[in-house]
Amino acid sequence: MCTKSRSWLFPIMIMALAFAFCLPAGPAAAADKEPIVIGYVGNVDSPGTRPSMDIQKMAAEEINNNGGIMGRQIKYIIANGKGDTTASVDAARRLLMENGADFIFVEGRSEICLAVQESTAPLYKDYPHILIFNGPMDSELTARVLHDYDKYKHCFRDWDPEAGHYAQMNYFFGNLYKKMGWKKIAILWEDLAWTTDWREGCKTSYMTLPTWEELARQNGLEVVYTKAVKPRGTMYLPILQQIARADADMILYISSWFTDTESFAKQWANSAASDLPINLYGGVAQTHDYWDMTGGKALGAVSSFFEFDFELTEKSQPLIKKAKKKGIPLQINGHLAYADIYFIKEVIENAGGTQNMDKVIRMMETTEMTYSLGTMAYETKPVAPFFHCKVRVDPDDPVNSTYDGSFFQPMAQFQNDGKIAYIGASCKEHEDDLAPYVDVDNYKTPAELREMK
Amino acid sequence: MWALENIIIYGLCMGAIYLLIAMGFSIICGVLRIFHLGYAYIFPLTIYVTWAFMQEVGFSFGWALAAMVIVQFALGAAIYRGLIRPYFEKEEILFTGLLLIALIVEKISNYFYPPQAGVYIPSTIMEGTTQIGHVYMPAQFVAGGIIALVLTGLFILFFLKTRIGMGIRALSQGIYESKIVGINIEGLYYFTMLLVLVPVIIGTLIIAPVWAVDPQMGWLYMNTAILVSVIGGLGNLRGTIIASFLVGFVHAAMCFVIGEPRLMGAAGMALAVVILVVKPTGLTRSETLW
Numbered sequence: 001m002c003t004k005s006r007s008w009l010f011p012i013m014i015m016a017l018a019f020a021f022c023l024p025a026g027p028a029a030a031a032d033k034e035p036i037v038i039g040y041v042g043n044v045d046s047p048g049t050r051p052s053m054d055i056q057k058m059a060a061e062e063i064n065n066n067g068g069i070m071g072r073q074i075k076y077i078i079a080n081g082k083g084d085t086t087a088s089v090d091a092a093r094r095l096l097m098e099n100g101a102d103f104i105f106v107e108g109r110s111e112i113c114l115a116v117q118e119s120t121a122p123l124y125k126d127y128p129h130i131l132i133f134n135g136p137m138d139s140e141l142t143a144r145v146l147h148d149y150d151k152y153k154h155c156f157r158d159w160d161p162e163a164g165h166y167a168q169m170n171y172f173f174g175n176l177y178k179k180m181g182w183k184k185i186a187i188l189w190e191d192l193a194w195t196t197d198w199r200e201g202c203k204t205s206y207m208t209l210p211t212w213e214e215l216a217r218q219n220g221l222e223v224v225y226t227k228a229v230k231p232r233g234t235m236y237l238p239i240l241q242q243i244a245r246a247d248a249d250m251i252l253y254i255s256s257w258f259t260d261t262e263s264f265a266k267q268w269a270n271s272a273a274s275d276l277p278i279n280l281y282g283g284v285a286q287t288h289d290y291w292d293m294t295g296g297k298a299l300g301a302v303s304s305f306f307e308f309d310f311e312l313t314e315k316s317q318p319l320i321k322k323a324k325k326k327g328i329p330l331q332i333n334g335h336l337a338y339a340d341i342y343f344i345k346e347v348i349e350n351a352g353g354t355q356n357m358d359k360v361i362r363m364m365e366t367t368e369m370t371y372s373l374g375t376m377a378y379e380t381k382p383v384a385p386f387f388h389c390k391v392r393v394d395p396d397d398p399v400n401s402t403y404d405g406s407f408f409q410p411m412a413q414f415q416n417d418g419k420i421a422y423i424g425a426s427c428k429e430h431e432d433d434l435a436p437y438v439d440v441d442n443y444k445t446p447a448e449l450r451e452m453k
Numbered sequence: 454m455w456a457l458e459n460i461i462i463y464g465l466c467m468g469a470i471y472l473l474i475a476m477g478f479s480i481i482c483g484v485l486r487i488f489h490l491g492y493a494y495i496f497p498l499t500i501y502v503t504w505a506f507m508q509e510v511g512f513s514f515g516w517a518l519a520a521m522v523i524v525q526f527a528l529g530a531a532i533y534r535g536l537i538r539p540y541f542e543k544e545e546i547l548f549t550g551l552l553l554i555a556l557i558v559e560k561i562s563n564y565f566y567p568p569q570a571g572v573y574i575p576s577t578i579m580e581g582t583t584q585i586g587h588v589y590m591p592a593q594f595v596a597g598g599i600i601a602l603v604l605t606g607l608f609i610l611f612f613l614k615t616r617i618g619m620g621i622r623a624l625s626q627g628i629y630e631s632k633i634v635g636i637n638i639e640g641l642y643y644f645t646m647l648l649v650l651v652p653v654i655i656g657t658l659i660i661a662p663v664w665a666v667d668p669q670m671g672w673l674y675m676n677t678a679i680l681v682s683v684i685g686g687l688g689n690l691r692g693t694i695i696a697s698f699l700v701g702f703v704h705a706a707m708c709f710v711i712g713e714p715r716l717m718g719a720a721g722m723a724l725a726v727v728i729l730v731v732k733p734t735g736l737t738r739s740e741t742l743w
Contacts, residue, residue: 051569229714260665266664270581284568293571293572294573295573
């Protein structure tokens with residue numbers, strides 16, 4: 001039996017412990033202090049993308065000034081994709097492999113997002129990250145998440161797919177347009193991939209939806225003219241001449257931030273169709289800047305509008321005021337881009353860090369918060385292409401049903417001196433929420449507005 | 454009948470605007486005998502310098518225009534002095550340099566005034582809509598068309614009737630011969646660099662209230678200028694005039710007969726291919742100004 005004293009062990013243990021504490025921290029501990037890298041791949045010259053970058057940078061600075069995320073600072077990197085697919089893919093790969101990005105945003109052009117998604121998915125294993133598409137609509141981006149979850153589980157879309165816009169359009173055709181007395185409509189389409197489903201109908205293995213022409217007809221409207229146009233550099237005057245000849249009551253332009261809607265308004269105001277109301281679907285008309293960009297030629301134009309002066313959620317006005325102070329225009333994607341950064345913060349906090357990216361993905365799927373236009377959360381119903389998209393319409397009934405509170409979208413009209421008149425909601429579920437601020441009687445025809453000048 | 458009416462009116466108006474856009478490019482090709490890839494810079498510079506003088510310095514529109522013209526002339530002279538003259542024989546450096554100038558102007562414009570900055574130049578000459586038969590057209594376009602024709606007439610008179618104009622024409626036909634007869638080549642080159650700015654500046658100001666204004670605008674208009682100049686015969690003013698209206702009519706036909714404005718660009722290119730196959734030098738003999 002060993003009876004020797006082991007008192008010599010005590011000082012050795014003390015020394016060992018002291019040594020252990022003096023050693024540099026292990027990889028996990030080091031990661032806890034490293035900045036969280038968030039990258040944005042986009043065209044820095046684009047009027048749609050640049051504000052997204054600027055506002056995300058602002059959000060990152062706000063968070064950093066308040067102590068960061070779990071003590072970690074955000075390192076926000078802008079990678080110029082120049083609006084080019086190859087350059088964007090290279091930029092995304094560099095963000096992953098050289099900058100160690102934890103989150104990557106890609107600008108809202110479906111063609112670019114698809115290419116980045118496809119080329120970076122194989123890198124996920126070695127460079128775990130979250131890939132968020134900021135505003136594109138092509139269904140395939142998220143349909144493939146459901147069909148091949150292991151490969152694309154890290155992909156999210158902070159906006160909705162084409163199919164997510166049917167409920168809104170159904171409401172416009174069946175409600176807003178009827179109130180306006182518009183029966184014969186002309187439709188112009190931005191000739192890019194995101195409008196294809198609406199022009200040709202959504203016919204996929206997972207969903208069948210009608211064309212918007214058919215949707216208009218189902219709502220008792222007559223489509224008297226329809227034409228796809230180049231996003232930029234289009235000479236609209238001959239088109240407007242033909243629309244006037246077709247005896248349309250109004251013009252619906254399915255536009256985005258890539259479309260030169262300012263050029264369209266300039267030509268419309270002095271064309272054969274100058275008395276026909278125009279409804280611009282998306283793009284720079286969602287901000288006050290549009291009035292100045294057109295030199296006031298936007299008088300009478302109808303659009304959704306996101307620099308409103310009322311409180312839709314408790315976060316609406318603080319953001320709108322901050323953006324105004326910094327001179328950042330707030331289209332839909334600007335609101336979303338800002339919310340994305342705070343959403344990431346909440347996700348990381350819920351996941352306890354970024355070490356376990358599978359856990360981060362689970363938190364992306366389950367976290368919910370209020371943002372400036374409603375509810376920020378991702379769809380978890382296993383229905384393509386809605387899965388992993390920001391919530392908006394019910395995937396089981398996308399033509400008729402919008403989630404209550406998911407996305408408030410006031411419809412507005414540019415009136416004299418650039419004053420904004422709010423004229424309606426964009427779905428029946430939000431009529432009551434917007435009722436205090438909007439009134440269809442605020443609408444005036446372009447001719448009436450010109451007379452009031 | 455409706456389509457024909459539209460083709461004629463739109464063809465004339467668009468052709469006249471294309472002429473303003475392309476005239477400067479054609480003259481540079483004819484006199485300096487270079488393919489001015491930096492031509493695109495003139496368009497955004499016209500808009501953004503005018504805007505900068507109005508917004509940042511507080512000039513009235515008229516004074517801002519005058520200041521912009523001075524800046525344009527100064528830059529035009531600097532480009533000739535600093536780039537074209539020293540690298541006249543080294544085409545690769547010349548083309549790259551000119552292209553870079555256009556890119557730099559675009560990037561600087563975009564840095565200070567991105568599209569959403571709301572740049573709008575109040576260069577409207579005539580407000581409202583003009584109706585000619587069944588055709589409606591912005592009055593600005595009609596006014597622009599008239600100005601284009603008057604300006605072209607003045608340019609032709611200048612080249613045909615004035616001593617300097619004849620000197621420039623002589624220069625366009627042969628440098629060495631011009632030297633022999635004692636023409637001040639250097640002075641005329643400078644003068645030409647400044648002269649070509651006039652139609653482009655006027656064209657840009659006419660277009661601005663009715664068409665796209667953004668830092669990238671120059672490329673779109675330079676494409677049109679190149680197309681028209683190539684069809685007309687590089688560097689020939691007579692050919693440029695014919696080609697401008699030809700392209701205008703083809704574009705109008707695409708809109709009103711085929712009913713597909715997206716094919717306007719393709720139709721213009723197809724026209725260029727057909728003409729160059731039939732007549733490789735363009736519609737009129739190249740390398741002579743008139």
